[in-house]
Amino acid sequence: DIQMTQSPSAMSASVGDRVTITCRASQGISNSLAWFQQKPGKVPKCLIYTSSSLQSGVPSRFSGSGSGTEFTLTISSLQPEDFATYYCLQHNSYPYTFGQGTKLEIK
Amino acid sequence: EVQLVESGGGLVQPGGSLRLSCAASGFTFSSFWMSWVRQAPGKGLEWVANIKEDGSGKYYVDSVRGRFTISRDNAKNSLSLQMNSLRAEDTAVYYCARGRWVTYWGQGALVTVSS
Numbered sequence: 001d002i003q004m005t006q007s008p009s010a011m012s013a014s015v016g017d018r019v020t021i022t023c024r025a026s027q028g029i030s031n032s033l034a035w036f037q038q039k040p041g042k043v044p045k046c047l048i049y050t051s052s053s054l055q056s057g058v059p060s061r062f063s064g065s066g067s068g069t070e071f072t073l074t075i076s077s078l079q080p081e082d083f084a085t086y087y088c089l090q091h092n093s094y095p096y097t098f099g100q101g102t103k104l105e106i107k
Numbered sequence: 108e109v110q111l112v113e114s115g116g117g118l119v120q121p122g123g124s125l126r127l128s129c130a131a132s133g134f135t136f137s138s139f140w141m142s143w144v145r146q147a148p149g150k151g152l153e154w155v156a157n158i159k160e161d162g163s164g165k166y167y168v169d170s171v172r173g174r175f176t177i178s179r180d181n182a183k184n185s186l187s188l189q190m191n192s193l194r195a196e197d198t199a200v201y202y203c204a205r206g207r208w209v210t211y212w213g214q215g216a217l218v219t220v221s222s
Contacts, residue, residue, distance in 0.1 A: 001169075034208040036152070043202065044144075044152060046210040055210055087152050091208045095168040096154040 006099035023088035032092035116216030129203030137181040145199035
């Protein structure tokens with residue numbers, strides 16, 4: 001199985017900060033990576049698919065990049081509603097696998 | 108508007124069975140892969156299974172293969188997950204989701220496996 005490792009596992013940041021979350025795959029997955037945001041008690045929401053495509057309705061401050069084994073999710077200017085847990089998902093090889101999550105908290 | 112509504116969750120004893128259903132609307136169901144993803148209490152997300160548009164391809168995570176069966180009825184815009192030989196570690200919220208990269212999710216159905 002492909003292992004997805006997110007870093008950091010947790011972080012704190014301030015409103016207005018630029019934030020980057022990294023997801024590393026244990027083997028190459030081309031651009032088959034999606035990013036999700038989950039707030040406490042809520043359903044996960046897809047932000048990015050195929051590494052860099054912005055899901056409809058998602059603010060443009062979110063962006064994704066990467067290919068192969070290293071991927072990043074960037075929030076250009078953190079807003080209060082962005083404090084949540086973020087997950088990556090590889091959809092290149094079965095079984096699909098999620099990263100362990102990155103909890104983004106308010107500093 | 109894409110809508111996915113799960114049903115069928117509940118409390119079941121270890122070794123028991125449960126069938127989850129997902130009613131889809133707001134899109135052409137037969138044109139999309141469909142998936143199940145679960146989340147154990149306080150834990151991260153785990154991909155469980157998906158099924159091709161016409162039902163000809165089905166894929167599972169190792170921990171459920173042979174116990175769970177994913178199926179779909181394109182005439183009824185419905186997705187199902189038959190869960191047999193349930194274990195305590197299957198306790199989770201089960202989400203129905205659209206597509207291979209799960210871009211739209213339902214609200215989830217809680218499955219609790221306990222004696």
